[in-house]
Amino acid sequence: xxxxxxxxxxxxxxxxxxxxxxxxxxxxxxxxxxxxxxxxxxxxxxxxxxxxxxxxxxxxxxxxxxxxxxxxxxxxxxxxxxxxxxxxxxxxxxxxxxxxxxxxxxxxxxxxxxxxxxxxxxxxxxxxxxxxxxxxxxxxxxxxxxxxxxxxxxxxxxxxxxxxxxxxxxxxxxxxxxxxxxxxxxxxxxxxxxxxxxxxxxxxxxxxxxxxxxxxxxxxxxxxxxxxxxxxxxxxxxxxxxxxxxxxxxxxxxxxxxxx
Numbered sequence: 001x002x003x004x005x006x007x008x009x010x011x012x013x014x015x016x017x018x019x020x021x022x023x024x025x026x027x028x029x030x031x032x033x034x035x036x037x038x039x040x041x042x043x044x045x046x047x048x049x050x051x052x053x054x055x056x057x058x059x060x061x062x063x064x065x066x067x068x069x070x071x072x073x074x075x076x077x078x079x080x081x082x083x084x085x086x087x088x089x090x091x092x093x094x095x096x097x098x099x100x101x102x103x104x105x106x107x108x109x110x111x112x113x114x115x116x117x118x119x120x121x122x123x124x125x126x127x128x129x130x131x132x133x134x135x136x137x138x139x140x141x142x143x144x145x146x147x148x149x150x151x152x153x154x155x156x157x158x159x160x161x162x163x164x165x166x167x168x169x170x171x172x173x174x175x176x177x178x179x180x181x182x183x184x185x186x187x188x189x190x191x192x193x194x195x196x197x198x199x200x201x202x203x204x205x206x207x208x209x210x211x212x213x214x215x216x217x218x219x220x221x222x223x224x225x226x227x228x229x230x231x232x233x234x235x236x237x238x239x240x241x242x243x244x245x246x247x248x249x250x251x252x253x254x255x256x257x258x259x260x
Contacts, residue, residue, distance in 0.1 A: 001088050001260065004230070005134045005210060006253035007032040007096065007191075014042055016248055019233040021050055021064070024255060028071070028083070029064040030094035032136055036062050055081045060096035061135065075122050080115065080135070082122065088130070088260055090218065091123045095135035100195070108138065109145035116152050126215030127162065127172045133213045134256060140207050141178045154213045162216045175219050177227045177256070178211040187244060190229055190252040210254040223259040230255055 004026040008017075010033045021029060029050075031039075039045075039052040039062055046067065053063040057076030063083070065071055071092075074082030080095040098111060123129055137146065145151045149166050154176040163172040182188050189206030196202055212227055230253040231239040238248050246252055 001085070001090065001132075002026045002255070002257040003028050003030070003092065003132065003134050003212075004253055004255045005030040005032075005094060005136070006230075007136050007210065007249060007251035008034045009249040009251065010034065011249060012038070014038065014044070016233070016236050016238075017064075018044060018048065019235045020230065020253060021045075021048055023233040024230065026255070027066055027069055028085075028092065030081075030135060031062045031064065032060055032096040034062055039064065055083075057081075061094045063094070075118065077118075090130040090132060090260070093119065093123075093131065093133045093135075095133060095137060097136065097138045099138050105139070105143065105145065109148065109151050112137070112139070112145040112152050113150055125172055126174050126217060128217055129215055130218040130221065130260075131174075131215035132218065132256070132258070133174070134211070134254070136210050136251070138209050140209065141176050141211055146176065146211075146213075152213070158219065172216065174213040174215055176211065176213045177225060178208050178213075180227055181208060181229065184229075186241070187239065190246075190254055191250060192244075192246055193250075210251060212254065212256045214258070218258070218260070221260055225256070225258045227254070227256050229253065 049067050050064050051067050053065045055063050058081040059078050061081045072084040074084050079097055083092045085092050123131055139145045146154045149171055153171050154174045156176055156179040189208050190210040191207050194205045238252055239246055
C-alpha cells in the first residue's frame with residue numbers, strides 16, 4: 001500500500017499533482033488546501049488510471065485514488081476523512097488539523113486527544129486493528145500533543161510494551177515512523193517557518209507537521225515500510241537545496257509505503 005499526502009497551499013493547477021501520480025504511483029493521494037471543483041472537473045485523471053473520490057463532510061482533505069482500487073467512506077469531519085481499504089483490511093485516516101498559528105499547543109493537544117478517542121470508538125484499539133493516519137497534524141512528532149499519554153500516544157520505537165497504565169487508566173500506543181526522517185538533517189521537515197511569531201527565541205525553523213502514524217497491529221503484520229518526503233518528480237522540483245526552500249507549496253509531499 002502506497003499513500004501520499006500533500007498540503008498544496010491552494011495550488012490552482014494540477015500539473016504537479018499529475019506528475020506525482022505518474023512518477024510515484026500511489027494507491028491514494030490525499031490533498032489539502034485545494035479547490036475540490038478543480039479535481040471534479042479534470043478529465044485527465046481518468047486517462048492516467050485515477051479518479052477523484054468525493055468525501056462529503058470533510059472540507060480540508062480531498063481524495064484521489066487508483067481507478068481499480070475499492071475504498072469505502074467511514075466517518076467524515078471537517079478536519080479528517082476516514083477511508084476503509086478492504087483489499088488490505090486497513091482503515092486509512094487522512095488529517096488536516098487546526099494550525100498552531102491560531103491555537104495554543106494545549107488546545108491542540110485537547111483536540112488531538114478527542115481525535116484519538118474518535119478513532120478508538122469508530123475503528124477500534126490499535127493493538128487489534130490495522131490503522132494508518134497520514135496528513136498535516138500541525139504539530140511535530142516530539143511535541144506533547146503527539147507523545148503524551150493523554151494526547152495521541154504515538155511512540156518513536158518499535159521496542160515498546162505498546163500500552164501503559166497511568167493513574168488507573170490504560171492506553172495503547174501508535175508507532176510513528178516519521179521520526180526516521182530526522183536523519184535528513186539538512187532540511188529536517190516538510191515545512192519551513194520560524195516560530196513563535198518569527199522571533200529568534202525558538203530556534204527551530206524546520207518542522208515535520210506532516211506525519212504518518214500506524215497501529216501496532218499493522219506494524220506487526222508488515223514486512224517492510226518506507227517513509228520519505230518528495231523533493232522532486234520527473235518534471236518538477238519541490239525543494240531547492242541551494243536556497244533551503246520549499247517550492248510550489250509551503251509543504252513537501254509525504255509518501256508512505258508499507259508491505260503487508
